[in-house]
Amino acid sequence: RSVIDLAVIGGDGIGPEVTAEALKVLRVALHEAVKLETTEYDLGARHWHATGETLTDATLVRLRGHDAILLGAVGDPTVPSGVLERGLLLRLRFAFDHYVNLRPSKLLPGVTGPLRSEAPIDFVVVREGTEGPYTGNGGSLRTGTAHEVATEVSVNTAFGIERVVRDAFERAAARPRRKLTLVHKNNVLVHAGRLWKRIFDTVAAEYPQVTTDYLHVDAATIFLATAPERFDVIVTDNLFGDIITDLAAAVTGGIGLAASGNINPEGAFPSMFEPVHGSAPDIAGTGKADPTAAILSGALLLRHLASRGFDPALAHAAEAIEAAAEADLAERATLGPRSTAQIGDAIAAAVNVGR
């Protein structure tokens, strides 16, 4: 197929700013080979203030018809915390069964991370995207009293764990180092931890070529900050994956570079690509937001579509975007910082030359 029907949700804060640069680069990268048709969805804080709605069933049905979704970020200081995050972002991840939240971390050439070690960092976190403590299974009793009780129950199903663990083994088996680390906290969260470990060990028997490892999440943060080169593929639950991928971004040059995909591997629903970072209200409107994470999320989007029966040229376009982003980062290291639009322009220009 050679037309991409893309839904675009810029969202809040720096979301629309970085998404505009990602679209700029995607258009240049696809050139004439593949037609990019975009439909913008005005969702987020502005829409909520105007209508009281976050995401209606009717909009969800329309979004479902697209090939993929490009999202900026959601969340705004003028909206109670959680309204947009749960009502929009998590609603999309759950409704479209994005059980693989793919978050690659690579220290790119030209980028100086905060670590002293010069060892190469190149790993990918496969974060479960539809279960864990994110399901909203909980509540509050005696609300507002001194005896209030709040629960937030982590939901872990054998079905949900097995499918994400299998996906992680497939990814590990396809990488040169073939190593998969399960990150959990099975010394304390014994019920969920036991289930994750049992399923992980069972599936591991089918992948003798993959070396496996287990780390408690607290220890995993030590190694992420002191020896991240030990990781190849990590599989973990929704909340641990959220936390360690911000840390992973920090050690590979910052949150402005970290891309992600919310993937429904079966293709029953559109997958959604977005930076790992949020709406960064502290820098919104200043031109300081780094759009690289959004741009690299666009590359992940193209790779995903290439693997799903779209024009294989999309994989080359993705490579061109990644190479151009590396070139821009190397230039910034010597020439100094660039604004949001300058980075988008530089990457788009380098893609154009490299094409």
Ligand code: NAD
């Ligand atoms: P954040 O990621 O928005 O910001 C954390 C820090 O990183 C801030 O100092 C910010 O300026 C900086 N930062 C983020 N992206 C950057 C970029 N591209 N370039 C340069 N600096 C960047 O996290 P937060 O402050 O915890 O959350 C702000 C809002 O975003 C909240 O409403 C939160 O719920 C929401 N959020 C949304 C998503 C998402 O839509 N996927 C992800 C995380 C947080």
Ligand code: IPM
């Ligand atoms: C992320 C964000 C979201 C998450 C929030 C905004 C719901 O932090 O994409 O990492 O926790 O998954």
Ligand code: MN
């Ligand atoms: Mn997060």
